[in-house]
Amino acid sequence: MTTNLTPDIELVGTNPGDPLAYLPDHVSFGRFERILRAGRFAVTTEIAPPDSADPDEVLRRAEIFDGAVDAINATDGSGANCHLSSMGVCAVLTRNGYSPIIQISCRDRNRIAIQGDVLGAAAMGVCNVLCLSGDDVSVGDHPDAKPVFDLDSITLIKTIRTMRDKAQFLSGRKLDAGPSLFIGSTINPFAPPFEHRIHQLAKKIDAGAEFIQTQYCFDIEILKTFMTRAVDMGLSERAFILIGTGPLASAGSAKWLRKNIPGVHIPQPIIDRLAGAEKPKLEGRKICIELMQQIKEIPGVKGIHLMAFKQEKYAKSIIQKSGVLAGRKPWEPSDFDFTRQVPTKIALEKAVKRKTK
Template identity: 50%
Template sequence: MTRHALTADRTATRARGRLEAVLRRGDFALTAETSPPDAGAPAPVLARGGCLKGLADAVNVTDGAGARAHMSALAAAALLARDGIEPVLQFTMRDRNRLALQGDILGAAALGIPNILCLHGDDVATGDQPEAKPVYDIDSRELMRTARRMRDEGTFPSGRPIEPRPALFIGAADRPTDPKPGWKPDALLAKIDAGADFVQTQYCFDMDLLRRYLARLADHGVLERLFVIVGIGPIASAKSARWMNENLFGVQIPEEIVRRLDGARDQQAEGRRICVELLQELSEIDGVGGAHLMAPRQEEAIAEVIADSGLLSRRSAA
């Protein structure tokens, strides 16, 4: 019996979010990403992310992306949930200690947010207030461990009870890499042991590299224990592709894609077409549970890609 079956048995009595349900029944999941606005009202949140309603199974809400202050991720996620858009609430370790993080986990559950993603967080030195003091009281794996205990045992780390316990689907981040001889996915295995149920990866546009990476994960039993959601997105231009290759750690867009963008009359439209094609290819690769579509402030482009991919129409009956 796989871990997925064991988890399904153990959690049968708790409510599941749409993302978890889609993954567990074996359909190809589609997640997207939005950033909270610099605003003190709900309308801008829905204006930015509302186009993903009915398309993405869940929408990640970033937590202080770029080490800059924005509307609270918890508040933005709650607004999306209230509007019928399931959030994945990101938690960075940069800004809050363990007490605040535990409180926000309970608050998220109470507000109808079933999914969390535990992240390290961008360095404050890269933001627009570099004098800010980072916290890093615990690391992302410790938060996963804490969240799993709160969910499965119904207690805080101190042993104090939580009633009712939060319903959580716990996520981690990963970066596909071309595995060298002898390489083992130790970091990812540690996240699974800490409590990760799913992983969302950094951008991966090289499908051959991805297949080699997944094969190595399979060799070490990772794919039997974890849902893998691969990061992808519409590239706005060849210039953007070159910038990503130079500035985003672990991202390598194949030269074939860059040349295709360079030769296109409408590079934005071509970037969306490329993303649709890669999305369809991803859906056929063994071991891939879904795709995570990212493009800063391009939620409408992501919605268009999901619709054009035709993947939602291929779903099994719920």
């Protein structure tokens, strides 16, 4: 065991998978909520779920963020494409000490399945949940599938709040133990109807969202307008708002993203800058770092959600170079009681390596 704990380690614990003690006014046992409630600037990212049943592949994709992020989103069939489930990813991650945010989309499951999964996730040690409507089946690799959409993101928030706060299902049937989840949702300030998006955010917070992660931000001016209104309406005090952003690989991929991913808005000057750069990939990362630094300065912003799709290996250096963590080092795997973990090769190798050090 480490003996000389820094305040940060005291905040988040050292032994991954250890249930942390409840703190007053906290709703979960998780590190992510602790970081935000302690007033620290948080950084989250998302894991690209593998098309594989191999748990090592999940850990391989998670460990590139070690020591750089406070939580990792596990996407739920994003883009309506089929991958390893968010529940599966989260189960592997929590057993290895990571702090995942399980994404739940309303596209594939009705309220019976979702409520069961919410309990399942909490039982697996997941402390955070992100409620989404979900992309339509028509944009994915199974356009012939039946879309469900029994709930929408806001009624999903209400569902989980009901389960957690009242310890009951939507039917009113009692739960023996409610799920201790920190509940979040999304907002896209960069798509129409611009003037009403803020009310949509207010509705999500009214329904019970405690943190918010936004769609990709490439347009600081739109974000500033949005956040000014959020601060004026007191919304930034009622929920922790994390702004999404990410590195663009080239002008071509930026245009592709703008055209093909619903709700992604990329201003022309950014595309021109990428097109004019000698090394577009490097320029994309530079733009991302600049955006992160600008985003951090905007009043009401409590963190950044870095989506480094297909550039995950650069995520750590982007976060470090941006300096948004102000020298704080988020949790990373260290010595832990190995018997509690999923017996994967990577975890085993790591434990042996540390023991022999």
